[in-house]
Amino acid sequence: MFSQCRTTALPMRMTNKWAAKIMVFLKDGRRRFSELQAPLQGVTPKVLAESLRAMERDGIITRTSYPGVPPRVEYELTDLGRSLLEPLNTWCDWAEEHLGELLGAREVYEQRSA
Amino acid sequence: MFSQCRTTALPMRMTNKWAAKIMVFLKDGRRRFSELQAPLQGVTPKVLAESLRAMERDGIITRTSYPGVPPRVEYELTDLGRSLLEPLNTWCDWAEEHLGELLGAREVYEQRSA
Numbered sequence: 001m002f003s004q005c006r007t008t009a010l011p012m013r014m015t016n017k018w019a020a021k022i023m024v025f026l027k028d029g030r031r032r033f034s035e036l037q038a039p040l041q042g043v044t045p046k047v048l049a050e051s052l053r054a055m056e057r058d059g060i061i062t063r064t065s066y067p068g069v070p071p072r073v074e075y076e077l078t079d080l081g082r083s084l085l086e087p088l089n090t091w092c093d094w095a096e097e098h099l100g101e102l103l104g105a106r107e108v109y110e111q112r113s114a
Numbered sequence: 115m116f117s118q119c120r121t122t123a124l125p126m127r128m129t130n131k132w133a134a135k136i137m138v139f140l141k142d143g144r145r146r147f148s149e150l151q152a153p154l155q156g157v158t159p160k161v162l163a164e165s166l167r168a169m170e171r172d173g174i175i176t177r178t179s180y181p182g183v184p185p186r187v188e189y190e191l192t193d194l195g196r197s198l199l200e201p202l203n204t205w206c207d208w209a210e211e212h213l214g215e216l217l218g219a220r221e222v223y224e225q226r227s228a
Binding site: 010011012013014015016019055056057058059060080083084086087088090091093094097098101102104105106108109110 | 124125126127128129130133169170171172173174194197198200201202204205207208211212215216218219220222223224
């Protein structure tokens, strides 16, 4: 359902590039850092950590650290984060349905301008 | 209804800074350039023209030029543009309801990190 939301061609998007995908992976429950990194192909640990920190800062996810060696760290959507799933989903549904039209319009426009 | 969508503090936004506001002004019918520029306080003619061109390119609005001296130019939402009003509105409703929580979470986070 979020597959069309990755492209930069959209007229609207999450300001944090990875946030939409992270939210999808957290939607069914808490996840460890490594459980997020594996499916998010192409993200470096540094960028993933920064994205998670930005989302924690905004109150969208919580970060819980459990003692141990190494400490276990888990991320989970907050109620605020869950409330964001609906507008994100509405938006992704739009992209799914209409992105082709938008890209088609661009192509026509470019050809006309050339 | 779009009043909360102006802030850059949002986790999601239109990639074209003025697009949301332009869409609101076009929602009730076609408008001339000057009719858009007046209520969009703070936009320069150059930036407004660029925003409108980007939206035309994406098939969100049409630009119609009528002969005359000077030519009359009118902008209007397309069906694709109208279809974008719903996700935009869902998103703006979220911001209206939850932006305070998000900003509050940020403040707490900053204080804890300081």
